[in-house]
Amino acid sequence: MKVCRRETFNSAHRLFRKEWSDEKNRDVFGKCSNPNYHGHNYVLEVWIEGAIDPETGFVIDLKELKSVIVAHIIERFDHRNLNLDCIEFEGINPTTENIARVIWNILRVKLDPKFGIEVQLSETDKNKAYYAGV
Numbered sequence: 001m002k003v004c005r006r007e008t009f010n011s012a013h014r015l016f017r018k019e020w021s022d023e024k025n026r027d028v029f030g031k032c033s034n035p036n037y038h039g040h041n042y043v044l045e046v047w048i049e050g051a052i053d054p055e056t057g058f059v060i061d062l063k064e065l066k067s068v069i070v071a072h073i074i075e076r077f078d079h080r081n082l083n084l085d086c087i088e089f090e091g092i093n094p095t096t097e098n099i100a101r102v103i104w105n106i107l108r109v110k111l112d113p114k115f116g117i118e119v120q121l122s123e124t125d126k127n128k129a130y131y132a133g134v
Contacts, residue, residue: 002049002118003058005065009078012039013094037081040123042099044073046107049116060115068110073103096121100129108133 014037015029025033032038046069050059080086082094088102100121107117122128 001052001059002047002116003060003062004045004047005062005069007044007046007066007069007074009042009044009074010039011042011077011080011082012037013082013089014038015093015095017093037083043122043128044069044103045120045122046103047118047120048111049118050114060111065111068107072106072110076106096123096127096129097131100131104131104133 013032014034015032016025020028022033022035046065048060048065052059076088077086077099082089082099086094088106089098092098092102100119103121104117104119107119111117116132118130118132120128120130
C-alpha cells in the first residue's frame with residue numbers, strides 16, 4: 001500500500017557550472033542560468049509504501065509524516081536561495097532531479113527504514129522529477 005503527503009515550498013536557484021563560461025551555461029541551461037537567479041513554486045509529493053497497521057488502519061500517520069516534511073524540508077528550503085542559503089547544494093547544481101534526491105536522502109534518515117519512500121517534485125506544471133533511492 002502507498003500513501004502520499006503533498007506540500008509546497010518556494011525557492012530560488014540558478015543552474016550553472018562555475019568552470020563553464022557564461023555562454024556555455026546559457027547554451028546548456030537557458031534562462032535557468034540567469035545570474036540573478038529565478039524562483040519556482042515547488043510541489044512536493046512524498047509517497048510512503050508499507051503494510052497497513054491492523055490496529056490503526058494506517059500505513060503511516062500522515063500527521064506525523066507532515067511534521068517530518070515541514071521540519072526537515074519545508075523549513076529548510078522554503079523562501080531560500082538553494083545555491084546560496086542551503087549547504088545541501090554546495091557543489092551540487094540544484095536541478096529538479098538533484099533537489100528530489102536531496103529531499104529523499106533527508107527523509108530516508110528521518111523515517112522508519114521499514115517504509116519505502118518515493119519523492120515526486122514538480123518544478124512547474126510541466127516539469128517534475130521522481131526519485132525512489134538508488
